[in-house]
Amino acid sequence: MTKIIFIDSKGEKKSVEVENGLTVMEGAVQNNIPEIDADCGGSMACATCHVYVQDDWYDKITKCEDAEQDMIDMAFEPKKNSRLSCQIIVNENLEGLVVTTPKQQN
Amino acid sequence: MIKTDVLIIGAGPVGLFAVHQLGIKGLKCEVIDNLDKAGGQCIELYPDKPIYDIPAVPECNGKSLTDDLMKQIKPFKAGFHFNERVQEVKEDAKNWKITTNLGKSFSSPNIIIAGGVGSFEPRRLPLKELEKFENKSVFYAVRNKESLKNKNIMIFGGGDSALDWALELSKQNKVTLVHRRNEFRGAPHTLSELQDLRSKNKISIKTPFQIEKINTGGQLKSVTIKSDDGNSEDVQTDIILGFFGLIMQLGPIADWGLNMSKKTIDVNTENFETNRKGIFAVGDICNYPGKLKLILSGFHEAALASVECFKRARPNEKFRFQFTTSSKEIQERLGVKND
Numbered sequence: 430m431t432k433i434i435f436i437d438s439k440g441e442k443k444s445v446e447v448e449n450g451l452t453v454m455e456g457a458v459q460n461n462i463p464e465i466d467a468d469c470g471g472s473m474a475c476a477t478c479h480v481y482v483q484d485d486w487y488d489k490i491t492k493c494e495d496a497e498q499d500m501i502d503m504a505f506e507p508k509k510n511s512r513l514s515c516q517i518i519v520n521e522n523l524e525g526l527v528v529t530t531p532k533q534q535n
Numbered sequence: 536m537i538k539t540d541v542l543i544i545g546a547g548p549v550g551l552f553a554v555h556q557l558g559i560k561g562l563k564c565e566v567i568d569n570l571d572k573a574g575g576q577c578i579e580l581y582p583d584k585p586i587y588d589i590p591a592v593p594e595c596n597g598k599s600l601t602d603d604l605m606k607q608i609k610p611f612k613a614g615f616h617f618n619e620r621v622q623e624v625k626e627d628a629k630n631w632k633i634t635t636n637l638g639k640s641f642s643s644p645n646i647i648i649a650g651g652v653g654s655f656e657p658r659r660l661p662l663k664e665l666e667k668f669e670n671k672s673v674f675y676a677v678r679n680k681e682s683l684k685n686k687n688i689m690i691f692g693g694g695d696s697a698l699d700w701a702l703e704l705s706k707q708n709k710v711t712l713v714h715r716r717n718e719f720r721g722a723p724h725t726l727s728e729l730q731d732l733r734s735k736n737k738i739s740i741k742t743p744f745q746i747e748k749i750n751t752g753g754q755l756k757s758v759t760i761k762s763d764d765g766n767s768e769d770v771q772t773d774i775i776l777g778f779f780g781l782i783m784q785l786g787p788i789a790d791w792g793l794n795m796s797k798k799t800i801d802v803n804t805e806n807f808e809t810n811r812k813g814i815f816a817v818g819d820i821c822n823y824p825g826k827l828k829l830i831l832s833g834f835h836e837a838a839l840a841s842v843e844c845f846k847r848a849r850p851n852e853k854f855r856f857q858f859t860t861s862s863k864e865i866q867e868r869l870g871v872k873n874d
Contacts (some may be wrong), residue, residue: 466798468652468783470819470828474580475783492847499720502693503780506745509714509763535658535782
């Protein structure tokens with residue numbers, strides 16, 4: 430289990446334990462994180478599990494591939510540190526990862 | 536008013552297979568979908584992505600799966616109503632009265648909601664104040680490019696639709712193309728054509744920029760865009776076009792008095808009926824303990840729902856379970872020639 434911290438668009442912090450090997454999106458859905466929709470269920474086809482990765486974490490997680498960037502183009506208010514949480518696989522190196530959810534997923 | 540045995544909402548794979556399961560029982564259906572063609576998410580989101588978990592089909596894709604399903608249900612002559620969304624569902628004696636956003640109405644004892652995650656709608660720009668300019672000076676599709684003549688146009692987006700329209704409209708308009716990053720996603724010849732226009736100053740490309748605010752006085756005057764590093768620019772604009780693909784919205788379904796969990800509809804697992812008699816939900820949109828969002832699960836759900844639909848549509852007939860391999864009746868409905 431790895432601790433992942435979600436901060437919502439109003440600044441509310443929620444820390445959850447996610448099983449290693451699952452994605453951050455799955456961890457969010459299992460723990461009822463409100464601002465993650467994940468409409469397509471993780472097939473990288475909808476951009477509704479969009480998160481902002483805290484800057485000091487951004488370079489520590491696996492790189493964002495082109496297809497993911499293309500999807501992020503569709504997201505609500507994308508930023509440089511935008512990622513799709515369905516593409517971040519949880520492992521022990523991510524202990525304490527902080528992501529912020531956008532105020533809207535569409 | 537169109538009368539039918541079953542009204543199906545959603546022409547994705549599960550809605551299409553529902554036509555089959557109802558058809559072999561002799562029931563007539565009408566299918567409504569907000570997209571312009573059958574296939575739902577499979578066609579809209581991943582027509583070319585391989586699918587490996589359809590039983591007995593080792594590999595297919597969204598397009599081939601849809602084509603095969605359409606072929607499989609051809610004998611049942613279902614009525615298809617594309618580019619329409621169900622707006623209202625009302626009780627009318629023993630039937631449901633259904634009205635679409637275009638005012639078409641249906642009467643049916645059964646409704647099967649096979650709506651996936653909702654209907655596809657264009658993704659909008661993130662500024663609230665753009666709403667009141669929508670379809671006046673803010674558009675998410677181009678219906679008639681002639682009507683845009685002599686206007687200053689700002690296009691947002693970095694994909695094929697944004698690029699194609701940027702190229703097309705730059706022949707007749709002053710176009711500013713705005714995208715949040717420097718890379719565009721488009722066919723190689725589109726990208727080179729874009730560079731060509733840029734070098735000839737026939738198009739203005741602003742990257743990495745996003746919309747910040749609009750400046751109006753009754754009508755749209757200009758748009759302020761900002762870059763990641765905080766630079767702002769004000770660009771004189773009459774028309775904004777946004778191309779951010781489609782998003783699924785649950786829409787009016789939420790107002791039909793159905794028990795829901797988040798964006799899904801609660802059903803029983805015996806016949807996939809909702810809390811309202813004669814309204815069923817199958818596929819990704821239904822919710823029950825252990826639910827898996829798999830196409831094959833949706834097929835099973837449609838098969839079971841079709842039995843209850845039969846009982847409601849033919850209250851005076853007894854339901855007999857039959858196999859397609861042996862039933863003459865089913866084979867006749869399928870148009871199979873036995874000699």
